[in-house]
Amino acid sequence: MKAFIACLGTETNTFSPIPTGMQNFAETMLFHGDATQHEPNLFSEPLHVWRQCAEARNWEVAESIAAFAQPAGTTVGPVYEALRDELLDDLRKAMPVDMVLLCMHGAMVAEGYLDCEGDILESVRKVVGPDAAVGCELDLHCSITKRMTDNADVIITFKEYPHIDGKERAEELFEVLLAKVVGDAKPVISTYDTRMINMWRTPVEPMTGFVERMKSLEGKDGILSVSFAHGFPWGDVPDASAKVVVVSDNDADKGNALAQALGGEIWDMRHETAPSSSSIDDALDQATAAEKGPVVLADVSDNAGGGAPADSTYVLQAMLDKGMSNVLSGLYWDPIAVRMCQEAGEGSTFELRIGGKCGRASGDPVDLVVTVKKVVEGASQSFGTSKNRMGDAVWVAADGIDLVLNTVRTQTFHPDAFTQLGIDPAGYDVVVVKSTQHFYAGFAPIASEVIYVAAPGSIPPDFATIPYEKFTDAYWPRVDDPGK
Numbered sequence: 001m002k003a004f005i006a007c008l009g010t011e012t013n014t015f016s017p018i019p020t021g022m023q024n025f026a027e028t029m030l031f032h033g034d035a036t037q038h039e040p041n042l043f044s045e046p047l048h049v050w051r052q053c054a055e056a057r058n059w060e061v062a063e064s065i066a067a068f069a070q071p072a073g074t075t076v077g078p079v080y081e082a083l084r085d086e087l088l089d090d091l092r093k094a095m096p097v098d099m100v101l102l103c104m105h106g107a108m109v110a111e112g113y114l115d116c117e118g119d120i121l122e123s124v125r126k127v128v129g130p131d132a133a134v135g136c137e138l139d140l141h142c143s144i145t146k147r148m149t150d151n152a153d154v155i156i157t158f159k160e161y162p163h164i165d166g167k168e169r170a171e172e173l174f175e176v177l178l179a180k181v182v183g184d185a186k187p188v189i190s191t192y193d194t195r196m197i198n199m200w201r202t203p204v205e206p207m208t209g210f211v212e213r214m215k216s217l218e219g220k221d222g223i224l225s226v227s228f229a230h231g232f233p234w235g236d237v238p239d240a241s242a243k244v245v246v247v248s249d250n251d252a253d254k255g256n257a258l259a260q261a262l263g264g265e266i267w268d269m270r271h272e273t274a275p276s277s278s279s280i281d282d283a284l285d286q287a288t289a290a291e292k293g294p295v296v297l298a299d300v301s302d303n304a305g306g307g308a309p310a311d312s313t314y315v316l317q318a319m320l321d322k323g324m325s326n327v328l329s330g331l332y333w334d335p336i337a338v339r340m341c342q343e344a345g346e347g348s349t350f351e352l353r354i355g356g357k358c359g360r361a362s363g364d365p366v367d368l369v370v371t372v373k374k375v376v377e378g379a380s381q382s383f384g385t386s387k388n389r390m391g392d393a394v395w396v397a398a399d400g401i402d403l404v405l406n407t408v409r410t411q412t413f414h415p416d417a418f419t420q421l422g423i424d425p426a427g428y429d430v431v432v433v434k435s436t437q438h439f440y441a442g443f444a445p446i447a448s449e450v451i452y453v454a455a456p457g458s459i460p461p462d463f464a465t466i467p468y469e470k471f472t473d474a475y476w477p478r479v480d481d482p483g484k
Contacts, residue, residue: 001181003054004097005047006064006087007035008120009105011141013307014236015467016073016458017359024069025083027408028389033090035066041386042163043068046103046137046170053174054099062094068105070409071307077111084120091127098181100124100134101173106142106157107232114237114470118147125151133177137169141232143239149189153180154247157227159211161202162413162438164384176224176247187224190255192244192263195475195482197233197463199275200242201437203444206269214262222249223258228266233466234306234459240471242266270476277454277461280318284430286451288324293429296439296447301457302362303436305411308458309333309358310434313366315455316355316401319432320366325400328425329432331390331417333409341372341394341405348372352396354403361458370396370403374421379406381417383438388413395421402428411435414442 007029010020029035035044036051044066054061064087069075091100102124108116117136124134135154142157149155156173159165179185200207214226225247231240244263248255266273277300278286287295297315304310310333319327337354344350349371356365372394379393391408395418404418412433415425425431426446433439436459444450454461464478474482 001057002060002062002094002097003050003099003101004062004064004091004094005050005101006090007043007047007066007068007103008083008087009043009103009108010069010075011071011105011107011139011232011305011307012074012109013071013234013459014074014109015234016307018072018307018309020069020072020075022079024072025067025079028070029066029068031066033063033065036063039387041388042166042383043103045166045386049167049170050101050174053171062090062097064090071305073307075108075110080110080113080116084123087120088123088127091124095127097128097132099177100128100132101177102136104136104138106138106229107235109235109237115145115147118145118151121148121151133180135173135177137173138229139163140228140230142229143231143235143237144191144229144243144245145239149191152189153177153187154225155189155227155245156225157229157245159202159214159227161200161230162441164441167385172225179224185224186250187247188250188252188255190246190248190252190259192259194242194244194263194266195473196242196267196270197231197240197466197475198242198270198273199233199436199461200230200273201275203440206272210265210269217258222251222254224249226262228262233463236468236470238470240468241473241475274477275452275461277452280315280453280455283451283453284318284322284324287430290449292448294425294431294447295429295449295451296443297430297432298436298439298450298452299432299434299455300436300452301455301460302434303411303459304333304409304434305438306436306459309362310409310411311355311357311362312455312457313355313363314457315432315453316366317363319401320399324430326429327401327432328418328423328428329401330404331410331412331434332403332405334405335407338392338394338405338407341396342375342392344372346372346375354405361456363456368398370398373397376421379420381414382442383413390417393421395423412439415446
């Protein structure tokens with residue numbers, strides 16, 4: 001038996017001004033057939049799992065590219081085509097194969113390709129034919145299209161947000177595909193469109209219970225897998241809405257019925273699960289009034305993981321205007337400022353212009369007299385069981401506010417983004433992180449309170465007013481009852 005494994009993806013914010021090119025892939029993750037020889041990250045970890053699962057059964061493994069770009073704007077067309085064609089060329093060389101396992105995001109858009117995952121799956125199916133088992137693991141912020149379901153035997157998404165279950169979902173995908181390979185099952189994909197655009201936080205009820213319910217249904221009564229694809233609100237594509245995905249054992253009627261039933265449960269929870277956010281002033285007032293810290297504020301509109309620049313200054317300027325102190329904030333993507341701090345060296349004090357560099361959504365730059373407290377080259381932070389690059393990072397202090405600036409655009413995942421510089425986040429009254437939800441697993445245990453802040457930015461959390469053009473379906477919350 002032979003398994004073919006590969007990764008290709010990014011999460012495309014079609015409203016972002018930042019083009020996604022080869023440099024982004026190279027800086028984030030780009031391996032040419034040897035990702036499993038390196039430390040795993042969120043999107044290479046599935047390849048490690050699949051290699052281990054296959055080799056444990058004495059299978060041959062053909063490994064292709066592992067390419068992932070930090071979320072940004074539309075991928076440059078020739079860049080996407082070059083990466084896709086490398087994957088397909090490797091697949092042709094590896095033929096015949098019994099199983100194809102692909103790690104993709106599910107929300108990748110390139111010039112000329114609104115459905116990159118569908119394009120890849122269709123191309124793969126043409127190479128391997130109808131009998132090989134083909135499946136993909138996706139981020140749950142994905143679009144599910146007919147082109148994808150027509151060409152894959154199994155589609156499985158992360159179940160958790162923050163995405164702490166990538167390894168488990170990779171194992172799940174392998175086991176369901178294995179059942180097809182050995183003839184124990186015939187996977188069939190069913191989907192149900194919830195007609196919703198929303199952001200579901202799985203660590204809190206009622207979503208925690210819903211995730212457990214999805215898991216409890218698997219492996220029973222002919223149901224092989226259950227996923228909830230949340231959709232990606234800032235991707236303007238025809239299939240943007242959230243969908244339930246059920247993989248049954250050759251029973252489309254049962255899969256369709258379950259997908260519809262679960263979709264109905266999600267619909268019934270819509271008001272309870274709609275994420276609440278505070279204005280900047282309200283959030284800061286609430287944080288300063290807290291009896292103990294740290295109060296963790298999430299700047300959800302400047303999350304690099306959603307394609308935002310991660311250099312906006314709206315919250316920072318408001319804190320300075322209020323004269324707040326004992327505050328920690330990061331990560332600010334500002335390679336120019338980092339370079340200046342590196343040149344000046346630890347202990348130096350000088351005037352530094354921070355943030356506000358990428359466009360109107362970034363706000364105005366902030367000029368501060370800073371002291372460089374620490375410089376770390378090649379910094380990284382934890383996310384689940386993987387490590388993720390930050391580039392070079394610096395800790396600067398100014399006017400009672402400590403900031404961490406870095407050179408590789410990324411959201412704030414974990415407190416070790418700060419502790420590696422000698423900073424203890426637990427010692428601050430307020431900690432402001434540039435993230436929408438992935439920070440939660442790491443920071444909630446040390447937070448006295450978590451507040452989500454709806455500042456201006458590239459991914460504002462007002463789902464009813466997103467200016468879609470290609471996504472034309474009626475959806476909640478723009479329409480109270482899109483089914484009518």
